[in-house]
Amino acid sequence: MTRSASGGTAKPDAGRPAGNGRPGRRPGGPDTRGEILRAARESFADKGFAATSIRAIAREAGVDAALVHHYFDSKDSLFIEAMALPIDPRQVAAGILDGPRDELGRRIVTIFLGVWESDEGQQRMKAMLRSVVTSDEVARLMREGITKMILEPVSQVLGVPDAKLRVTLIATQLIGLALVRYVVELEPVASTDVATLVDRITPAIEQYLS
Known part of the structure; x- marks a missing residue:
């Protein structure tokens, strides 16, 4: 705790993130997987399979590449799910x-x-x-x-x-x-x-x- 200018006790900054997480990179959350799929779908559509990388997809989704690997074990797996045909x-x-x-x-x-x-x-x-x-x-x-x-x-x-x-x-x-x-x-x-x-x-x- 620190003393405020008015003599009271200042509370810790509630908006400050705990730990040493890097700013600007979103942790896993309810919609993270969906955002990764969206980013992958757009990248595959624009660049094709060969020119698309996990790192590029992670950047577009605003997450770390490690988090992409957490949800999908390979680029092939990500492609198969992201490119699911709109009709069976x-x-x-x-x-x-x-x-x-x-x-x-x-x-x-x-x-x-x-x-x-x-x-x-x-x-x-x-x-x-x-x-x-x-x-x-x-x-x-x-x-x-x-x-x-x-x-x-x-x-x-x-x-x-x-x-x-x-x-x-x-x-x-x-x-x-x-x-x-x-x-x-x-x-x-x-x-x-x-x-x-x-x-x-x-x-x-x-x-x-x-």
């Missing part, structure tokens, strides 16, 4: 398969574009797309997951020997569309309304299916 791939497959066979192509295009059209979905999908081409491990994980949860179920309903080839060729069409519209932003595809895109792309997809 199993639900995507179920939506594609739920309906008449002669409308399968239209459902594929509609659902694919639907995933990309929301702000959050687009951010996550762009991050995934960029990271897949810069990391063999991420590409392998995504390839195996998408094949098992989407490509195989759709292939099975076609009932033809080259079904997997056909579905994979459809994927090349859709990935190309996503690159042009959402990453390169090439006009007029980038600003064309979704309904028009579905009408224009569906016949091409139907060719692979039939």
Whole structure:
């Protein structure tokens, strides 16, 4: 305790942090994990997997890198959780398969574009797309997951020997569309309304299916 100028006893400074914590760095708290995920999502979207570091994510989230490692044991683990698709791939497959066979192509295009059209979905999908081409491990994980949860179920309903080839060729069409519209932003595809895109792309997809 110290004596105040008026002769009273001054209380310790209640606003002063205890210990020797570094100023400007937030300790773990209720929303710290969410802030780390937000920072990681933005970094992966802007830079891709290879150019993103744990330290950079920590700086953006306002925490120490050690705290990021406390919540996530590796950059791969952080990527997998931060880049969680806005729609469960199993639900995507179920939506594609739920309906008449002669409308399968239209459902594929509609659902694919639907995933990309929301702000959050687009951010996550762009991050995934960029990271897949810069990391063999991420590409392998995504390839195996998408094949098992989407490509195989759709292939099975076609009932033809080259079904997997056909579905994979459809994927090349859709990935190309996503690159042009959402990453390169090439006009007029980038600003064309979704309904028009579905009408224009569906016949091409139907060719692979039939």
